[in-house]
Amino acid sequence: MLSCREVSRLYARGELGKDGAGASLRQRILARIHLAMCDHCSRYIRELELIAAAVRDQFGRLISDRSALDRLGAAIRDRVRNESSRLR
Amino acid sequence: MPESPDRTAGIRDRDPAVLEAIVDESLPLLLRAARAAGLDRDAAEDAVQETFLVFVRRAHEFDGRARAKTWLYGILLKKISEGRRALARDAEGEDIDAEVEARFGEAGEWIRPPRGPAEELARGEVRRQLGECLDAMPARQRQAFVLREVEELETGEICDALAVSANNLGVLLYRARNRIRECLEAKGLDGSADAVV
Numbered sequence: 001m002l003s004c005r006e007v008s009r010l011y012a013r014g015e016l017g018k019d020g021a022g023a024s025l026r027q028r029i030l031a032r033i034h035l036a037m038c039d040h041c042s043r044y045i046r047e048l049e050l051i052a053a054a055v056r057d058q059f060g061r062l063i064s065d066r067s068a069l070d071r072l073g074a075a076i077r078d079r080v081r082n083e084s085s086r087l088r
Numbered sequence: 089m090p091e092s093p094d095r096t097a098g099i100r101d102r103d104p105a106v107l108e109a110i111v112d113e114s115l116p117l118l119l120r121a122a123r124a125a126g127l128d129r130d131a132a133e134d135a136v137q138e139t140f141l142v143f144v145r146r147a148h149e150f151d152g153r154a155r156a157k158t159w160l161y162g163i164l165l166k167k168i169s170e171g172r173r174a175l176a177r178d179a180e181g182e183d184i185d186a187e188v189e190a191r192f193g194e195a196g197e198w199i200r201p202p203r204g205p206a207e208e209l210a211r212g213e214v215r216r217q218l219g220e221c222l223d224a225m226p227a228r229q230r231q232a233f234v235l236r237e238v239e240e241l242e243t244g245e246i247c248d249a250l251a252v253s254a255n256n257l258g259v260l261l262y263r264a265r266n267r268i269r270e271c272l273e274a275k276g277l278d279g280s281a282d283a284v285v
Contacts, residue, residue, distance in 0.1 A: 003196025005189075012265045013258035014236060014243070022258060040201035047202055048265050050209035051272070052237040054218055072133055073115050076140050077108050083144045084102035 002030045007041050012048065096152030102144065110156050111140060117157065118164050127168065128234070131227045139164040188266045204273045214272060221271035225264065232257060233264035 002010075015022035016031055023031070035042055091099070098106030118139060122132035142163050143156075150159065193199040208214045222230060228250070235246045247257050 003192075004198045005192040005196035009262065012262040014261045015258065022254065040198040043204075043206065044202040044269075047204040047206050047209065047269055050206055051218070051265070051268050054209050054212065054214065055222065055233070055268075056238050057212070058215060058218060058222075069116065069119070072119075072136070073112060076115065076137055077111050079137060080107050080111055080140050080144050081104055083141055084104065084107055084147070087145065087147075088102050 002027070002034050004034075004038060004041050007031050007034045007038070008044050011045050091150075091152040091155050093152065095156070096150060099147050099150045099152075099156060102147050107144065107147075110143075110160075114157050114160050118160060122164060122168065128227075128231055130222070130230060130234075134223070134227075135164060135167050138167055142167070184263050184267045184270065187270055202269070202273070204269050209272075217272055217275045218268070221268050221275075224271065225267055229260050229264035229267060232260035233268075236261060 010016050010023050010027060010031055013022065016028060035045070095106060097103075099110070115136065118136045119132055122135045127135055139160055143160055146163075150156070191198060191200040191202075205214055205217075225233075232246060232250060232252075235241045235250070243254055243257060246252075247254055250257070250260075252260065
């Protein structure tokens with residue numbers, strides 16, 4: 001059997017994902033069995049999947065948005081304003 | 089080419105209108121320069137933001153002999169070369185490993201199981217915290233993570249892009265994923281909503 005440490009490590013390293021480089025077929029099967037029985041590991045993986053989806057969403061917004069430069073400009077102007085009033 | 093005496097005085101006095109004008113006119117150039125120096129989008133934006141802050145902090149030293157743009161450009165390039173050294177360092181060791189390891193007992197079982205922000209994440213309520221966690225990450229881990237999860241490149245492509253071995257990529261992804269997860273959990277998004285529901 002694989003331990004929780006091993007299963008979570010394999011997943012976080014990307015060895016059980018889509019292209020699954022690294023993990024052997026045996027490890028993949030053992031990991032599936034483990035996950036079917038282990039709530040903690042299942043939760044861990046669900047969280048990582050949700051994090052990945054949220055990051056995709058966040059970057060998607062950034063890249064598709066033509067006003068990204070404007071927003072960055074506004075953020076910088078704010079920081080510059082704060083910093084200069086702090087120093088003045 | 090020198091800066092005009094008016095603008096030079098405005099910069100030295102940190103005149104808000106002058107500083108804003110300089111941000112607006114220099115931002116595209118600095119971003120392009122940062123990208124051209126090989127930084128990804130995030131790192132480029134970080135470097136440019138830092139550059140403007142250094143500019144403001146040192147504004148009183150500005151002598152107007154070169155244009156503000158040129159001065160900014162020099163600050164940016166210095167930032168980028170410092171960043172490269174920091175990047176080289178964080179490849180060596182990471183406290184995240186110990187942090188994750190401490191969650192497991194001797195038999196490899198969870199002794200501190202994940203209680204992270206699953207529900208909040210699913211509802212898209214953690215955008216700001218997520219952004220902060222991403223910003224706080226070592227650039228290389230973020231790059232690896234983004235190439236995998238956002239750009240959806242294959243392992244071989246990412247290894248080429250980052251010039252790392254498949255094993256190193258595994259380490260970067262492991263650290264990136266755990267770092268974000270731990271970061272969100274540490275921000276108090278500990279799944280306590282579960283108990284309420």
